[in-house]
Amino acid sequence: MPTTEITETITDAEWCVMRIVWTLDQADSHTIIDLVSQQHDWKAATIKTLIGRLVKKGALATTKNGRQFIYTPLIPEQTAMDTALANQLDQMCAMCRGQAFVHAIDHTELSQADIQELITHLQTKLTTAPATIACDCLPEGYEGSC
Amino acid sequence: MPTTEITETITDAEWCVMRIVWTLDQADSHTIIDLVSQQHDWKAATIKTLIGRLVKKGALATTKNGRQFIYTPLIPEQTAMDTALANQLDQMCAMCRGQAFVHAIDHTELSQADIQELITHLQTKLTTAPATIACDCLPEGYEGSC
DNA sequence: ACTTAGAGTTTACATCTGTAAACGATAACT
DNA sequence: AGTTATCGTTTACAGATGTAAACTCTAAGT
Structure with a gap:
């Protein structure tokens, strides 16, 4: 059973991307880049890097859709929040x-x-x-x- | 008025050092190294580095005492905790x-x-x-x- | 069929963190 | 006075993170 595990940490910058995908539930990179760059002064290339790292970390899944991908969260938002908060408190x-x-x-x-x-x-x-x-x-x- | 300001972040490893100093209220490096190395498998040199970085960041003050220093917290523990938690929640x-x-x-x-x-x-x-x-x-x- | 624009991948690079050895100064012991 | 045990400082280095340009495909338009 492929449990929704994630060992690696989601960094601050990556959280911004995850929040978009969590909220939309699924999104292509164009949408993510569009929305994130309205909140942060980041170049599209930067956001692409963050998306790529999140996929590599196993936080986002990809589904091919023509020439591009649809990204979906692999870890639930609430779980990520609970873990982040618990780690902070443990310290x-x-x-x-x-x-x-x-x-x-x-x-x-x-x-x-x-x-x-x-x-x-x-x-x-x-x-x-x-x-x-x-x-x-x-x-x-x-x-x-x- | 020298407000207890700290712009820089206290990292996870640094927190371990700060907790000792906060609890003891003041401590020399020997004490800090002794106690921290009972909690973490870190070499004395590592803990020295952390102390040095905390001093540079303005989180610890030093008072000369003979050949060594007495370290005291420059930021209150509760403030650090509140800030860390708030930053996490803001995200x-x-x-x-x-x-x-x-x-x-x-x-x-x-x-x-x-x-x-x-x-x-x-x-x-x-x-x-x-x-x-x-x-x-x-x-x-x-x-x-x- | 040919070109092209846009999607994802690679590469880049400075800074921050974790981890630690090496070094220099000096108080203390002999 | 000379040696030594420390204490603090400098240097080191790999991996993570923030930030972004460059490059490679390939679907899509002409």
């Missing part, structure tokens, strides 16, 4: 992640439905939450707190 | 950020206090939240949804 002190969320949520526009869903999840989580989370910035055996 | 579709939070929160250990604080913030936020957030993956004038 931060476990003790401080809660405050990071507070700040992030304060500064992010969220819909009523999303907020309600978050509250529900948090209320459930609260029932089994530990009183405190220890700082994990120091090696095993050392006690720290930031 | 993702505005419409999908809520779901990304749901996933992230589901998979992150949080203390009771943090959860309660998050719930409080979300309840406040709910009172002024829009019903929906539009996808912002396409250029101005195009309507998309992912």
